[in-house]
Amino acid sequence: MFTLIKGAQVYAPKHLGKVDVLFAGTKVLAIESNITLDSNLHFDTINAQGMILTPGFVDSLVHITGGGGEAGFASRTPEMQLSDASTSGITTVVAALGTDSSSRSLHNLIAKAKGLKEEGLNVFCHSGSYHLPVTTLTDSLTNDIMYIDEFIGVGEVAIADHRSSQPTMQQLAEVASQSRVAGMLSGKAGTVSIHIGPSKEGLDLLFEVADKTDIPIKQFYPTHMNRNSDLVMQGIKFCKQGGVIDFTTSTTDHDLAHGELAAAEALAFCLSHGVNDTQLTMSSDGHASLPIFNEENELIGMDIGKESSLLDAFIQAVQIFNVSIEQALMSITSNPAKVLGLNKGTLKAGGDADIILIDEKSFIPQEVWSNGKHLVSKQQAISKGMFEHISR
Structure with a gap:
């Protein structure tokens, strides 16, 4: 027709x-x-x-099999359904594991991805999870990316977070190298999706890898960059060295009251500070658990990420923060597609x-x-x- x-x-x-x-x-x-x-x-x-x-929206971080849960087994969040994405204009999602790579497995992730593809959505995945050494589906990260169509990179690897495996510079460099070479050999980007936690070191580890190795800084794709104003400023530095940063549209009232910037606000702030509009993206972190920790990293509450927050942030960017339609759209279409090597957006x-x-x-x-x-x-x-x- x-x-x-x-x-x-x-x-x-x-x-x-x-x-x-x-x-x-x-x-x-x-x-x-x-x-x-x-x-x-x-x-x-x-x-x-x-x-x-x-173009259909490209959501570069979604927990399609659910996330969590930091409050025990009963707090594991549910799986995403097709209409969770489609009714918000999302036609492409990039799926990843998070904190939990035990009860949430890569086998489950790939199976869910294939199911959503059968239902009409475009779905890509990252191998690995928060933790290093990397969890893989096959015998290696290289083979995951080279031989499994859905795998386009690795992540989301956690740094600057008490829930991470506290990776060293060398460990992160090795993973980035494996992902990069596997991407080169298979015609994929081999992007390393990086979960940035609230710890004060922020992006320091990424700058160290870029400074001490031949891995280009643009191989890393850090998300949750709107956690606080200091991290946003680090992100501007990251962009000026050639990288792309991502702002998370799902948040909690508690986090916003304690220094987190709304994704649309962070987008507008970076544009006003001269960041190229091709270097900024937004993603929903849909169906992730959104744990709320106090200053002692004790869990005091929990919410769940929503794919619909991506649409909300797009609207806020245009109607509240005076970002042009073109630039706001780029952050949820062509920009994430380009950094991930997808022919989408x-x-x-x-x-x-x-x-x-x-x-x-x-x-x-x-x-x-x-x-x-x-x-x-x-x-x-x-x-x-x-x-x-x-x-x-």
């Missing part, structure tokens, strides 16, 4: 103006000022006046038909297609995961 969308303001994420978009199957066929079809083949025409058309003829239509006033997704499959219509999920329909 051919689908022709007319009358939308198109962001690819670069603003192209009011142009038409034609797609069929899994691919975008044309993006032109005025597309007309004269054919006896069936096609749908969508009048998208009053809407903005963008942009609209182009011949590219994948990951497309969302959002209301130009509310910025709420109205229609969502992933690889040409219609997942959301009129804000409602029309394609759900196999067991989402089961009521309790």
Whole structure:
């Protein structure tokens, strides 16, 4: 079936103006000022006046099998479902393990990823977890990345956190080297996703690896960079040395009251301080446990990450912090796709038909297609995961 969308303001994420978009199957066929079809083949025409058309969002950190739990077995968070992502305009997720790599395994992660792909989502994964030595699915990190399609790198490796394995500079350099070389051999980015905890050393270990080895700083992709203003300033330094940093959109009222910046605020702050708009991203940390610790690192509360927070942060960036639509979109489409080596996050003829239509006033997704499959219509999920329909 051919689908022709007319009358939308198109962001690819670069603003192209009011142009038409034609797609069929899994691919975008044309993006032109005025597309007309004269054919006896069936096609749908969508009048998208009053809407903005963008690439599907790329969420670069999601715990699709659930996360946690730092409060015992009962605190393990649930798995993500298809509509958790699709109704917020997310068509691509990058999955990872976190603190728990025992009851949450890479076998489970890959199985869940393949299931979500069957349901219509684009899913990629990181090998490893918070801890070093790296946990792998095969006999090595190299083989995980080279021979398993879904694996694109390693992470999220934790540093500056009491829950990390307290890795040394040498250990982190070795993992980065393995991931980098495996990526080179398999045509992947081999990105090292880094969980940055609240400890005062922040990015020091990453700067040390870049200073004392041949590993380029851009091989690392640190997330949770909006934990506090000092870490944001370190992030600006990291970007000026060529890296890309990520802000987490899921947070808690407690953390915001104790120095964490909202992701949209951190994005706007970095842009105002001269950081290139291609070096900033946002991710949801969806379905992660969000533990709340006191100054003695004792657990005092817990929340759960939400994929919908990515959409909320995009809206906040534009409507509250005066970030341009183009720049806010880049942070959740083309920028994360580029740092992770994914052929996603942009609209182009011949590219994948990951497309969302959002209301130009509310910025709420109205229609969502992933690889040409219609997942959301009129804000409602029309394609759900196999067991989402089961009521309790």
